[in-house]
Amino acid sequence: MKKKYFGTDGIRGIANEYPIIPSFLKKLAYASFEYKKKKLKKIIIGKDTRISCSMIEEALVDAFLILGVDCTSIGVVSTPILAFSTKKYKYDLGIMISASHNEYKDNGIKIFNNYGEKLSDKDELLIEKFLDININKSKKKGTFVEKKIEIDDYGSFLFNNLPNKLNLKNKKIFMDCANGSLSNIAPNFFKDLGANIIEYASNPNGTNINKNCGAMYPENLSKLTKSNDADVGLAFDGDADRVLVSDENGKILNGDDILLSIANYLNSCKLLKGNCVVSTVMSNLGFRDYLKNIGVKLYLTSVGDRYVIEKMKEICASLGGEQSGHIIFSKNGFSGDGILTALFLLCIIKEKGCKMSEISNQFKKTPQKLINFKLKNKAEKIIEDKMLQKRITKFKENDEFITDILLRKSGTENLLRFMVQCNNQDQLDLIINDVKKIIENIDDY
Incomplete structure (x- = not known):
């Protein structure tokens, strides 16, 4: 059965438009209560910096209190801090109010189980099944408290997951906090380690x-890292479950680069569990070839960190990630964490005594392009078009070139994503122009 509301990363939409409205959010709270077989005693809620977060939090809290559920709000925190806190302080569920990298008009809800892990597709389907049930009010109303999170606990947790002790004295770091969850957390966190x-x-x-x-x-990250003469540049997304990195020359390390750097390091230390890595079908062909050449097995999943995590659990892998910058460590409760990823990379260059540029050029990238289409019609209509499918198949089966093409509906926005990579730049450009025309013609029909 297909999910109606949950996408690849929770429920998202435009704030104050269905389903991100109080009446639906209250139903979601009731459904979550029923999903937990009415054994939901206490929840923890975090949020990013969007203006609509308070409306969403208020609607959820009102509904949970009626059910007798105790609610703790920890205010503006990153998604990984919310996930960590859910497990650390033994809450039954964790709820993060965020639309991650989307613009401020959007918002959403991510739900975590008592282990601080995102719910599975099966769990989310179950919650959707309970959305229209009638709920009886509890005789005893729940309590609501606002609590400041213990950042020291989170910091200790992160440092315990690093390969060695980290001192960032004399390191100059450019840090883009995206005006998001880490704005009042990350700068001080890294300053405490000695960084400028x-x-x-x-x-x-x-x-x-x-x-x-x-x-x-x-x-932006590239230009500002270089112009500020920084050793490293870091750019988090809105809820900081991922990070992009720039070396001192302004060269960007995306998720493929970061994942490969960490995999290389762990492999050399004999710490890469199962001698394998999990990534998605968006990963670069050059990245795949490099791992194969160093004897590391690569498992590919559908797009979305939840699918990376599911595969990691299935094969007992310790490392996974996405090209978008989500890096998953099994030791971190299978949660993407921008701060941990950045710290891990900084640990590597500190131990090696090298610059970030010395680990940012480890594989030759296959020419690759991702194009997002805002559509008038439903994405399914485009994806299922026979003429388009025939054209894509023809390109993929051309033995003269090594080509990979992916066409999919975004799981977080109303977009059609078209990714193509090919070992020949001219052929790549030809494919892009050809497919783009077909998509635009279908959408105008």
């Missing part, structure tokens, strides 16, 4: 999250 931090986009006002900043703007 150049802060950028760390003044959220409710409407500027991800606005011309953050992980979706690698050109």
